[in-house]
Amino acid sequence: MAELLQALREIVSERNVLSGDQISDDYTHDECLNVAPVRPTFVVRPDSAEQVSRILTLANQHRIPVTVRGAGSGLSGACIPDPDGIVLSTERLKKIVIDTDNHVAIVEPGVTLGELDEATAPHGLCYPIQPGEASATLGGNVATNAGGMAAVKYGVTRNLVLGMQFVLPSGEIVESGGKFVKSSSGYDLSQLVLGSEGTLAVVTRIIVKLVPRLSHRMTLLAPFLSVEAITRTVPKIVQSGAGPLYVEYLDALAFAGACRRKNVDLGLPQEITSTAHAYMLILVEGAVGERVQEDAERLAEMCAENGALDVIMLPASKAKLVIDGREESFWSGKEAGMSDQLDVVVPRASLAHFMTEVQNISQATGTFITGTGHAGDGNVHLGIFQPDEQKRGDTIDRIFDLGQRLGGVVSAEHGIGVAKKKYFQKREDPAKLALLRRIKQAFDPNGIMNPGRVFDLEP
């Protein structure tokens, strides 16, 4: 151990290797509600791909588990360390290059979404993935294929990443993709490493596509009698060609929670708040103010024609508060004693059916369940309030079974990590799991990369 410590210090310098009491609690957990913190043996903080390569070579020789850590804002426990392992923190990998001619950014994995946003703003460009946590790193976003509200317009991390540099456990540094959208030159390794939650390689550089930063926005809020009425309206909204940035829904409870959290009063009459079971929130953006106004009006009409109890154009300041309140639903839930949060995705049109059945599961298991979600893409966040572990597991199992029957998967954007592994493995076809294991083997024959995450190496 002393020998390993010395070797790590030689690579990154003494002050960038932490051990024992030097390791703060921050390194022991992420934001997942129900995975216990773990203290690793070492935390190392490299500042280049070459240092990452030397660290991995060493760890691979000694068969020491390596867990990569960004900002620790994950919700699946994927970056919780192995007690006998190394945490490779990306906090010093912070370079950003904005290439305005090619409309791309080249970033190191420790760059946060907030930092990238600041760097792109002066150029009239932006990176449009908005998973709702600006302190999250690009490396973390790549690890989980982060999504968020803007996915209905811009897709997910996968759709914006054009290339990357990553380091294999062997220490080999691999480049994949580049500053271009098109490539048909061998298997797309970037897309394979993307979403692999640290189990294949360490990403050391990411090339992302930037899009024009559009300056005009309008936000609509439409209360509906039911989620079903919202679900029926969504395809029309999407097909309108208006290209909304957000198409969100909140159940009555989540909506009230978001308003309360941000102390915002929209002055909705009681006859609406007492009958509306779900709220649709639509944000339209564009380069031309008049068009945004026209589009918002057109979408408002569509909502009205499809059963909205009312349609309110929110003033910008209030819109921001409601959206922020919605983004922070995880924190509201946590404060209210939420025991778990799921991020199931089902085909968009099945969302209402899914939510109805979830309410049946809620009643059958005596579990309180709240729902908010990305109505435009079938991704719903369910807050599970059930202190009893066995009952909770049973409830979650039933929800995942339901999602699977409707053609969905366990996680849309939070990842599997450790928290959802048993649920994921149980539902996956053994032939597919075996293929995932063989791919893992192709990258990481000694199984040092984030072991025990996503799936187990042995069936």
Place this chain on the structure above:
Amino acid sequence: MAELLQALREIVSERNVLSGDQISDDYTHDECLNVAPVRPTFVVRPDSAEQVSRILTLANQHRIPVTVRGAGSGLSGACIPDPDGIVLSTERLKKIVIDTDNHVAIVEPGVTLGELDEATAPHGLCYPIQPGEASATLGGNVATNAGGMAAVKYGVTRNLVLGMQFVLPSGEIVESGGKFVKSSSGYDLSQLVLGSEGTLAVVTRIIVKLVPRLSHRMTLLAPFLSVEAITRTVPKIVQSGAGPLYVEYLDALAFAGACRRKNVDLGLPQEITSTAHAYMLILVEGAVGERVQEDAERLAEMCAENGALDVIMLPASKAKLVIDGREESFWSGKEAGMSDQLDVVVPRASLAHFMTEVQNISQATGTFITGTGHAGDGNVHLGIFQPDEQKRGDTIDRIFDLGQRLGGVVSAEHGIGVAKKKYFQKREDPAKLALLRRIKQAFDPNGIMNPGRVFDLEP
């Protein structure tokens, strides 16, 4: 062999196994200019994933090479059979389901782009990938990650495919993804199989995203003094927020060829045709006619401000002819004796530098080279006219070296196949090639899937 024939007949029925003289020339080649046709031992025409599974199981047991074939419109020789192998033709895998609520299509691989377009039109939806050949199949598009003109707006096949079903050489049928954009549930196998040119698995079902079919279009043609002037203008066009569907360029020769091919006279004055070295073609589309008109005018102004010698709004009928002429540049080139066509991609902003250097290579090697390309995404199609094989190889090598120095890759959208394999392998990092081989091994341990394509199994 007789035993194998019998076994194949039992799977797909007698009339769906071809051998000897029953195998028409069509099955022996694609549209690649310089790979010799090869007659396979058998052609089989399954009509279900189950039949594909049984064929692969059999081939795997007997270690018989399997080459999947769609419409044969490829340009890299990837579907040219092995003489001792089976061609698995997707011509009977033709089912299409349009899901209007989820805005997706579920198609079998033998469906052509033209057929999918017909099926989506009545619903006001479309699949926006336009590689320029409507007879191409979706399976072929998935195999090469097809791109085309509309990539500047909608991306490439990779960005539209949400999931797939594929069959491993073991006969195992694997499902990946679904009718949703978001997933963070294990490695994305769809994205790995996508672009693998038939070397990993046989795709039997594809889920693609559909987008609103926009009814209003305007096309601008802007002659410029140089490609460089066009390249400088492109980032402004893209950043405008107008979201053009096409941003193309044609050199003077390719432009004249396109007009001649379609017998279209745009009445350009001679002082322009004699000075313009490159033409930019921009197509804007939208749901609202007035906005398309405004956007087109705004982009026309931008072109004028950035050195366009003129800007012409093409009438719809003439626009179609010029675009079709541009799409058919491969055929024009072929008729004129073109020996090869490259589809290098470089970062968009490096296109002008690339083309200047290509002209230097042209002069140094005495090779006539024409250029048209997707200016919006840095992908250029070079027609190589050089009958001498050695000189041609040398010219192509120099061009690929140049592309690589500028951060590009060998193929943007045609694929590597057999035609570009030696050029691809030579430029790839050995560590990366070794990783590609290990991944291939994870799917296809006996190496029966399209052997000898993309890269060699042994270094």
